[in-house]
Amino acid sequence: MKGGNCLNRKTTSLTIEEKERFMLEAIKEAKKAEAIKEVPIGAIVVLDGQIIGRGSNFREESQDATAHAEMFAIKQACKAIDNWRLERAQLFVTLEPCPMCSGAMILSRVDEVFYGAKDPKGGTAGTLMNLLEDERFNHIAYVESGILEEECGSLLSNFFRKLRNEKKLLKNQQKD
Amino acid sequence: MKGGNCLNRKTTSLTIEEKERFMLEAIKEAKKAEAIKEVPIGAIVVLDGQIIGRGSNFREESQDATAHAEMFAIKQACKAIDNWRLERAQLFVTLEPCPMCSGAMILSRVDEVFYGAKDPKGGTAGTLMNLLEDERFNHIAYVESGILEEECGSLLSNFFRKLRNEKKLLKNQQKD
Numbered sequence: 001m002k003g004g005n006c007l008n009r010k011t012t013s014l015t016i017e018e019k020e021r022f023m024l025e026a027i028k029e030a031k032k033a034e035a036i037k038e039v040p041i042g043a044i045v046v047l048d049g050q051i052i053g054r055g056s057n058f059r060e061e062s063q064d065a066t067a068h069a070e071m072f073a074i075k076q077a078c079k080a081i082d083n084w085r086l087e088r089a090q091l092f093v094t095l096e097p098c099p100m101c102s103g104a105m106i107l108s109r110v111d112e113v114f115y116g117a118k119d120p121k122g123g124t125a126g127t128l129m130n131l132l133e134d135e136r137f138n139h140i141a142y143v144e145s146g147i148l149e150e151e152c153g154s155l156l157s158n159f160f161r162k163l164r165n166e167k168k169l170l171k172n173q174q175k176d
Numbered sequence: 177m178k179g180g181n182c183l184n185r186k187t188t189s190l191t192i193e194e195k196e197r198f199m200l201e202a203i204k205e206a207k208k209a210e211a212i213k214e215v216p217i218g219a220i221v222v223l224d225g226q227i228i229g230r231g232s233n234f235r236e237e238s239q240d241a242t243a244h245a246e247m248f249a250i251k252q253a254c255k256a257i258d259n260w261r262l263e264r265a266q267l268f269v270t271l272e273p274c275p276m277c278s279g280a281m282i283l284s285r286v287d288e289v290f291y292g293a294k295d296p297k298g299g300t301a302g303t304l305m306n307l308l309e310d311e312r313f314n315h316i317a318y319v320e321s322g323i324l325e326e327e328c329g330s331l332l333s334n335f336f337r338k339l340r341n342e343k344k345l346l347k348n349q350q351k352d
Binding site: 059060062063064065066067068071074075078079082083084085086098099100101102103104106107108109121122124128131134136137138 | 235236238239240241242243244247250251254255258259260261262274275276277278279280282283284285297298300304307310312313314
């Protein structure tokens with residue numbers, strides 16, 4: 001899929017080329033996770049065209065439940081500008097954010113959120129709910145899904161297929 | 177207020193005395209935040225009667241949007257048992273959790289969550305919504321509010337009253 005699906009009425013000034021270029025950077029982060037056998041999810045934070053935060057999923061290696069890609073990217077971005085307010089910033093993430101990460105985006109006041117694949121089990125930026133455009137919170141972000149959706153989704157489905165095959169192989173070896 | 181209000185059908189094995197004793201520990205953490213002029217919010221994580229994680233709000237000092245009390249307590253607890261799954265653990269926090277912290281509780285599979293004061297502006301454990309007992313996520317926690325509610329709430333209201341008075345004083349001094 002080339003373009004994206006905007007979930008609310010705000011608009012973005014980014015072109016399709018810019019969105020895809022930045023999502024490729026988030027995909028690079030996802031591949032770093034994959035390389036160490038973590039679920040391949042990656043995120044970046046962009047401010048004024050510059051990447052100021054990067055993160056990849058690190059839950060198993062760190063044994064920290066909060067070690068999601070977006071959290072690292074947001075923390076690094078806050079540190080880069082020495083400010084907890086990431087107003088004007090864009091966040092790109094390969095998978096639709098969970099409640100924790102959506103919450104971190106609200107708290108850091110990220111201006112725009114772009115994601116690749118939808119998460120039917122836990123996505124809270126349009127699928128199960130949309131925390132990012134809930135007017136009861138004190139910040140609303142522009143949300144757009146479907147940026148390089150196929151690439152982002154394939155990374156995950158290939159990872160889980162490989163994992164299942166490895167488990168099957170192991171089970172068969174134990175039988176022999 | 178002595179007791180608490182249970183928001184779902186699960187029950188807890190903790191006595192009122194235990195809940196209050198642990199909430200006093202969370203209040204200690206909130207006071208650490210207050211001592212460095214942070215909004216006084218504190219949290220602890222308990223496993224098998226032992227405190228394995230502590231945290232206090234540290235947003236302004238760190239300029240990190242994610243530096244909430246609950247996040248520190250959860251991270252420290254995961255580290256203490258070298259496991260991202262905090263099953264069987266209880267979390268005590270002086271203020272109703274925001275979406276990020278509620279999300280972190282779901283991800284870490286905390287068994288029971290006890291909080292003091294409600295947060296009418298951003299509380300997602302019963303007030304604006306209840307993420308912790310939303311059956312679409314892969315974990316549901318027992319939630320109980322109102323543990324030492326008055327003490328937890330006073331800490332916050334006194335802090336903000338003092339802040340307003342200091343601002344007023346400064347404004348008057350600038351006029352003179």
